[in-house]
Amino acid sequence: MKNIPFLKPNLVKHGTYLKYLEQMEQSGIYSNYGPLNTLFEDRVLQEHFGGEGSVTTVSNATMGLILAISQHRRPKGRYALMPSFTFTATPLAALWCGLEPYFIDIDPKTWCMDENKLHDVLSKLGSRAAVVVPYAAFGTDMDLTVYRDMENRGIPVVVDAAASFGTTGESGQFGKQFTGLVVYSFHATKCFAIGEGGMVYSADREKINKIRQAANFGFETSRESLQQGLNAKLSELGASVALSTLDVFSEKISRRRALHGLYVHLIRETGLLSQGWVLQQENGQIAYQFFSILSPAGVDNLDVVDYLAGKQIQARNYFSPACHQHPLFRSFHRSDMEATEEVASRVLSLPLWEDMTENEIRCVVEELGRYG
Numbered sequence: 001m002k003n004i005p006f007l008k009p010n011l012v013k014h015g016t017y018l019k020y021l022e023q024m025e026q027s028g029i030y031s032n033y034g035p036l037n038t039l040f041e042d043r044v045l046q047e048h049f050g051g052e053g054s055v056t057t058v059s060n061a062t063m064g065l066i067l068a069i070s071q072h073r074r075p076k077g078r079y080a081l082m083p084s085f086t087f088t089a090t091p092l093a094a095l096w097c098g099l100e101p102y103f104i105d106i107d108p109k110t111w112c113m114d115e116n117k118l119h120d121v122l123s124k125l126g127s128r129a130a131v132v133v134p135y136a137a138f139g140t141d142m143d144l145t146v147y148r149d150m151e152n153r154g155i156p157v158v159v160d161a162a163a164s165f166g167t168t169g170e171s172g173q174f175g176k177q178f179t180g181l182v183v184y185s186f187h188a189t190k191c192f193a194i195g196e197g198g199m200v201y202s203a204d205r206e207k208i209n210k211i212r213q214a215a216n217f218g219f220e221t222s223r224e225s226l227q228q229g230l231n232a233k234l235s236e237l238g239a240s241v242a243l244s245t246l247d248v249f250s251e252k253i254s255r256r257r258a259l260h261g262l263y264v265h266l267i268r269e270t271g272l273l274s275q276g277w278v279l280q281q282e283n284g285q286i287a288y289q290f291f292s293i294l295s296p297a298g299v300d301n302l303d304v305v306d307y308l309a310g311k312q313i314q315a316r317n318y319f320s321p322a323c324h325q326h327p328l329f330r331s332f333h334r335s336d337m338e339a340t341e342e343v344a345s346r347v348l349s350l351p352l353w354e355d356m357t358e359n360e361i362r363c364v365v366e367e368l369g370r371y372g
Ligand SMILES: *Cc1c(COP(=O)(O)O)cnc(C)c1O
Pocket: 060, 061, 062, 063, 086, 087, 089, 090, 135, 160, 162, 163, 184, 185, 186, 187, 197, 198
């Protein structure tokens, strides 16, 4: 049987962005928020956020998180409250801002931060909470209601929406109209894939202006640093790939949704759900990065990953171990981690890439069925 890799990045081919590269050579501008970057930001804002609010590109989402947290945090706060069930970039970004991650358990169904446990910790910490950093797990259109309330009460919120560019809910693109900061990744493994890159959105233009300046050495209009900045700009090369990606983005999203739909259909048909396999309770129309599922209670996800590997199917177990289980983060504060540890021991990420065939998906689901 043929090998099924976990991931096959399908970036736009160079022929599609040659025209932008020619424009770049003609302008002689290679970075510093050049014309291609501006065109990309304008198009994203119009085409995906209905012209509301503001966006700024960044070199990657980790830099976006560092800038967003450092610009938006309460200056005297000490803790960044976040789920442990996230990629390590989220707590690492807090550390780079001089903050301590404070890990909160997740909701066992949505796999996003548990709002009740978050409230308990927030009331305990008071003004020592510097920022709240929820993660929209695996690109879901996470309900932002409680985070809007926090923003209105003066508690800064930075959403790790790394996998949510292309995810839409009732009001459009996930994050639209949010007055805190929302950070998206354009890494090769995400749905909007350009290699390395990212973007920060806010309905509040002032916040985005601050991020844009911070990402360019803290310069405003002169070449004098007005604040502690760094370099996190997207190059014009990156913006070229991003512009071409925008042209085919809706096709990519549809393809991924269709493949995801097929997985769900086959999983139901095979009876896996009645055997104890569990799907994430999702919100909205998701721009799927891969396919996530929980193995039945008591079945270790690593055993399933090994079994599939033996059948030439490459699977992963994102995000396991959860962040509070990493050596670097073990000593930090946390709420109880009941749901996080349960999900981390059972979560599987299955292959989902754009030119995957129906047969390949059938093959993966059949093997799960055989595993029992
Ligand atoms: C991919 C990812 C990041 C990091 O994005 P980069 O663009 O690679 O820096 C951060 N958080 C989460 C949850 C991610 O999935």
